[in-house]
Amino acid sequence: MNTESxxxxxxxxxGPAGLAAAYTLTKQGYSVVVLERDSSVGGLAxxxxxxxxxxxxxxxxxxxxxxxxxxxxNEILGKEQVTVNRLTRIYYGGKYFSYPLKPFEALRTLxxxxxxxIVASYMRVRLFPYRNPTNFAEWVTNQFGGRLFQLFFKxxxxxxxxxxxxxxxxxWAAQRIKGLSLWSxxxxxxxxxxxxxxxxxxxxQFPRLGSGQLYERISDYLRSNNQQVLLNTExxxxxxxxxxxxxxxxxxxxxxxxxxxxxxxAISSIPITILVQQINPPAPPKVIEAAKSLKxxxxxxxxxxxxxGNLFPDNWLYIHEPGVQLGRITNFANWSPDMLPNQHQxxxxxxxxxxxxxxxxxxxxxxxxxxxxxxLRKIGLLGNEKVSGGFVxxxxxxxxxxxxxxxxxxxxxxxxxxxxxxxxxxxxYGAFKYNNQDHSLLMGVMAAENIVTPGRHDLxxxxxxxxxxxxxxANTTSTQARHNSKQGQVTNLLKQFGSYLLTGGSATxxxxxxxxxxxxxxxWYVLALCVSYFLGITTNFLLSRRFVxxxxxxxxFTQYAVFTVVALNSLLANLxxxxxxVDDFGxxxxxxxxLSAACIALLSFTGHKLYSFSANxxxxxxxxxxxNKLM
Numbered sequence: 001m002n003t004e005s006x007x008x009x010x011x012x013x014x015g016p017a018g019l020a021a022a023y024t025l026t027k028q029g030y031s032v033v034v035l036e037r038d039s040s041v042g043g044l045a046x047x048x049x050x051x052x053x054x055x056x057x058x059x060x061x062x063x064x065x066x067x068x069x070x071x072x073x074n075e076i077l078g079k080e081q082v083t084v085n086r087l088t089r090i091y092y093g094g095k096y097f098s099y100p101l102k103p104f105e106a107l108r109t110l111x112x113x114x115x116x117x118i119v120a121s122y123m124r125v126r127l128f129p130y131r132n133p134t135n136f137a138e139w140v141t142n143q144f145g146g147r148l149f150q151l152f153f154k155x156x157x158x159x160x161x162x163x164x165x166x167x168x169x170x171x172w173a174a175q176r177i178k179g180l181s182l183w184s185x186x187x188x189x190x191x192x193x194x195x196x197x198x199x200x201x202x203x204x205q206f207p208r209l210g211s212g213q214l215y216e217r218i219s220d221y222l223r224s225n226n227q228q229v230l231l232n233t234e235x236x237x238x239x240x241x242x243x244x245x246x247x248x249x250x251x252x253x254x255x256x257x258x259x260x261x262x263x264x265x266a267i268s269s270i271p272i273t274i275l276v277q278q279i280n281p282p283a284p285p286k287v288i289e290a291a292k293s294l295k296x297x298x299x300x301x302x303x304x305x306x307x308x309g310n311l312f313p314d315n316w317l318y319i320h321e322p323g324v325q326l327g328r329i330t331n332f333a334n335w336s337p338d339m340l341p342n343q344h345q346x347x348x349x350x351x352x353x354x355x356x357x358x359x360x361x362x363x364x365x366x367x368x369x370x371x372x373x374x375x376l377r378k379i380g381l382l383g384n385e386k387v388s389g390g391f392v393x394x395x396x397x398x399x400x401x402x403x404x405x406x407x408x409x410x411x412x413x414x415x416x417x418x419x420x421x422x423x424x425x426x427x428x429y430g431a432f433k434y435n436n437q438d439h440s441l442l443m444g445v446m447a448a449e450n451i452v453t454p455g456r457h458d459l460x461x462x463x464x465x466x467x468x469x470x471x472x473x474a475n476t477t478s479t480q481a482r483h484n485s486k487q488g489q490v491t492n493l494l495k496q497f498g499s500y501l502l503t504g505g506s507a508t509x510x511x512x513x514x515x516x517x518x519x520x521x522x523x524w525y526v527l528a529l530c531v532s533y534f535l536g537i538t539t540n541f542l543l544s545r546r547f548v549x550x551x552x553x554x555x556x557f558t559q560y561a562v563f564t565v566v567a568l569n570s571l572l573a574n575l576x577x578x579x580x581x582v583d584d585f586g587x588x589x590x591x592x593x594x595l596s597a598a599c600i601a602l603l604s605f606t607g608h609k610l611y612s613f614s615a616n617x618x619x620x621x622x623x624x625x626x627x628n629k630l631m
Contacts, residue, residue: 007262008033008228009451010248011187012235013269015043016437017427020072020444021101021267026225026436027453034222034251034265040212041219043269045397045437049387052341055303058349061086063204064438068445073205076217082207082336087313090322091379097152099318099631114147121145127546139170158178160353161297163402169402172427181570208338213417235270237280243419265422267447268432269440271296271397276413287416290409294432296397298361302372305389309333309344312381317499324375325360327351343370347390350376356396361604367394400432414460424450424459495550500605503543511536531539534625537567541612549613570604 009025014036018389032230045060061084064070073081087094091096093110110118128306130138140149149165150422157165184294189579207213219229230250236258237249242593245266271513275285276291281290316330340347350372369390376382400406410432417425424441426436435443439462446457462501515532519525541563545552553559577599581587587595 006481007031010035010058010261010263010266011269012041012248012266012275013429014038014041014187014215014229014231015427015429015440016045016217017267017435017440017444017447018043018267018269019123019215019222019346020441021426021448022222022227022444023076023218024445024448025451026227028179028448030451031227033228033261034219035233035235035248036229036231037253037270038111039081039231040216040228041231042212042215042296044395044487045211046215047210048393050347050391051305052208053305053330053332053347053348054212054339055347056211056330057301057393057395058299058328059314060437061208062214062437064436065441066438069395069438069441072441072445073214076214076221077207077278080213080217081205082208082338084204084206084315084335086204086315087156087334088316088318089314090318090320092152092155094315094321094379118145118147118151121147127542129546131552133170135166136168137165140165150578152320156318156320158325159322159325159327160399161250161403162353162355162358163401163403169406169408171402206336210336215560227321228588235275235278238266238268238275238278238423239280240420240423244421245423248602255554265451266442267424267425267426267443269425271429272413272425273397275425275430276417283416287412290412293409294406294413295401295403295406297357297399297401298354298356300352300354300360300368301393301396302352302368302397303390304348304350304369304376304390305373305489306346306382307344307386307388308346309342311348311385313567316325317381319379321379324378324436325352326372326375326379326589327353329376329381332548348376353399359490361394365626373410375478397429399430400434402434406432426459435462496609497602497605500544500608501549501601503548504540504604506543507536507540510539542565544608545613549609551613559612563608566607567604568631570600573600573603 011032011034014034018034018036019041022034025032034041038046044057044084047054049055055501062073062081064073088099090099097109124529125145127216128143133139133142137149137154140153144153154165157168161168177550222229222364226479232253234251234253235248237253237262238245239247239249245263247262248266249258249260264402273291273294273296282288312331313334314331315334316328318328319326328351330351331346333346352360352368352372369392372390373382373387394492417423424429426447427433427440431443433439443459443462446459446462449456450459511532514535517530518528518531523531538560540562544563545559577595581595
């Protein structure tokens with residue numbers, strides 16, 4: 001962008017991403033204009049007032065490891081933050097389950113038989129996982145096992161998206177619950193935070209007067225620095241000259257008056273599906289069709305005021321019960337006390353999800369209020385407590401739907417939009433990414449930094465896959481990244497070797513146990529040795545393939561044969577080294593055995609890594625493209 005232009009940079013959308021961009025540019029001395037279609041800023045993270053209560057659009061916790069976002073929060077909010085102890089639970093089958101998982105509590109609640117089924121299902125999928133999971137059902141089954149997926153994920157997810165879990169892309173799970181699995185949940189529950197995944201944080205910061213306080217303060221800052229924040233104003237057309245945005249046609253939604261304004265560039269957080277259709281000269285027909293193909297899911301928020309100040313201790317509850325349409329409940333009495341006008345009432349926010357063509361989207365407010373109250377009573381959250389008030393908020397396009405051909409459609413749109421010299425897309429709406437709040441704020445900061453230093457950040461990479469490094473500083477240099485990469489490779493290699501020793505030890509235990517059982521049963525010791533060795537090497541192969549190397553050839557028999565050859569060569573090398581140490585160097589049998597075992601373990605590990613589990617030696621035997629059938 002031309003930083004010397006006399007025209008301002010227009011920020012399309014006054015949500016978290018747009019306001020973060022405007023704030024960062026203002027600090028750098030740029031002239032910006034924020035256009036917000038609604039009557040207040042904050043987007044999906046705004047706060048509203050009702051009967052003295054400050055209420056948010058559902059739960060918006062403030063937690064991040066991203067340095068620029070932390071810096072922004074602390075600069076703007078300062079001491080206007082409170083620390084909230086997180087308590088969230090799952091309601092299923094008439095029972096409540098802590099989230100994160102507490103294994104012994106789950107055992108008591110589910111019973112021994114069901115818990116055994118869950119563990120068995122999890123162990124099965126660890127040995128025979130889906131290769132390259134393509135949908136949500138496969139991804140979650142890989143992480144938690146098929147039984148736990150059926151119990152705790154399926155009903156809730158299908159409520160949220162309105163489609164079957166097998167139709168929902170695995171990308172959504174990879175972004176929203178990255179790093180989380182049954183094992184990580186159990187580990188954190190038993191031993192605390194060994195590098196806790198983001199989804200399991202026990203505390204979070206929160207603005208004293210609701211999440212919208214952050215965005216109102218940014219808006220105040222912008223105005224105090226002579227920047228314009230135009231509310232009730234929407235974009236009608238984006239005019240460009242050879243892919244350089246030069247003008248915008250905007251409309252005042254109250255008066256209907258339109259005007260065309262000059263700009264030096266645009267940062268857009270409005271829905272990408274709408275933006276593409278507003279570009280003039282228009283985008284190619286295939287790009288417009290791709291934009292029309294992308295879908296968002298809508299949210300209906302039903303707020304109830306309950307005449308009881310102590311309903312339940314959770315910040316929010318996930319309702320996995322298939323017998324009710326209710327999906328999530330936020331209890332604002334358990335956030336910041338300054339959001340409440342009194343201590344004898346509890347404000348609840350009940351979430352429902354639907355599409356534009358669903359009858360629920362047009363359902364009258366009184367029916368929605370009645371349904372929410374009835375379903376809360378059905379699952380036992382209200383008891384006989386009186387509901388004294390309430391209202392409904394309908395939020396269109398709240399969740400980008402990762403289903404169908406969305407990847408191809410989004411790629412088509414990206415290829416077109418990347419030709420623009422001075423327009424960037426950010427936020428959940430703008431980039432069609434299921435962002436957390438901190439992701440959107442980070443995109444806004446990065447978009448602003450791209451104006452100061454063109455090409456500094458690739459915005460499409462933010463929260464793009466399960467490997468997104470949330471704790472990384474946005475200013476990390478490529479040299480640091482390479483250094484960290486080398487350190488990571490060494491650490492991973494050491495972990496892999498340690499895991500190999502454990503799997504080898506486990507296989508040895510199997511070998512010895514089987515041999516002892518067969519001998520005691522009267523089997524000839526030579527035959528017993530053959531059987532036990534075969535079972536031991538097979539166990540070692542399965543465990544090493546799954547837990548150590550993670551390389552699966554299409555022809556598993558060929559891979560098993562290579563593994564056996566390497567193992568036999570290692571055995572012969574072990575015997576040769578042992579004989580050399582004892583006969584030629586005069587070592588005792590025990591120390592010679594220990595040294596030979598250590599050397600051969602390293603040799604065996606290297607051989608298996610180079611040959612038995614090599615992706616490069618597969619030739620036509622690529623990793624499996626079709627998953628094992630588990631459900």
